[in-house]
Amino acid sequence: MKTGFYPGSFDPITFGHIDIISRGSQLFDHLYVAVSFNPNKKTLFTPDERLEMVRECCRNFPNVEVIKSNKLTVKHCLELGASHILRGLRAVTDYDYEFQLTNFNRKIDSRIDTVFLMTEGQFSYLSSSSVRELAEFGGDVSAFVPEHVKRAIEKKMADITFKKSAK
Numbered sequence: 001m002k003t004g005f006y007p008g009s010f011d012p013i014t015f016g017h018i019d020i021i022s023r024g025s026q027l028f029d030h031l032y033v034a035v036s037f038n039p040n041k042k043t044l045f046t047p048d049e050r051l052e053m054v055r056e057c058c059r060n061f062p063n064v065e066v067i068k069s070n071k072l073t074v075k076h077c078l079e080l081g082a083s084h085i086l087r088g089l090r091a092v093t094d095y096d097y098e099f100q101l102t103n104f105n106r107k108i109d110s111r112i113d114t115v116f117l118m119t120e121g122q123f124s125y126l127s128s129s130s131v132r133e134l135a136e137f138g139g140d141v142s143a144f145v146p147e148h149v150k151r152a153i154e155k156k157m158a159d160i161t162f163k164k165s166a167k
Contacts, residue, residue, distance in 0.1 A: 004028035016123035034069035
């Protein structure tokens with residue numbers, strides 16, 4: 001049985017991420033989607049909020065399990081029995097970073113390999129950070145994220161605006 005591990009912050013999850021999850025679910029018998037928690041990274045959503053958004057997006061993929069991760073990716077793969085890390089590439093600019101990360105992970109444990117999927121062309125420009133920035137300026141994010149994620153972003157932005165105005 002081939003088990004994959006797709007880590008990411010998913011802050012927020014986008015249609016590009018869902019594209020990779022969908023295609024990854026066809027490559028692996030079981031795919032873990034790991035919502036990563038990095039205390040050094042500033043996120044819009046809490047780990048639990050991101051976990052719930054990702055779970056909702058993955059509910060139609062029976063072989064996908066959404067989990068939280070605050071562990072080293074390679075070590076978490078070994079704990080779960082995952083043989084492959086799944087990564088999405090949007091453009092050639094992603095390749096350099098991912099190439100270095102893959103070789104670093106191989107040095108940590110050569111039993112874990114990395115599989116890259118090119119994001120569909122219609123999502124090649126899409127990133128969570130661009131969605132967050134668009135939302136911060138009041139833009140419509142509905143073309144980039146599922147409806148439940150859009151609602152969560154709008155609520156979060158309203159909360160942030162309220163807190164700023166209350167000061």
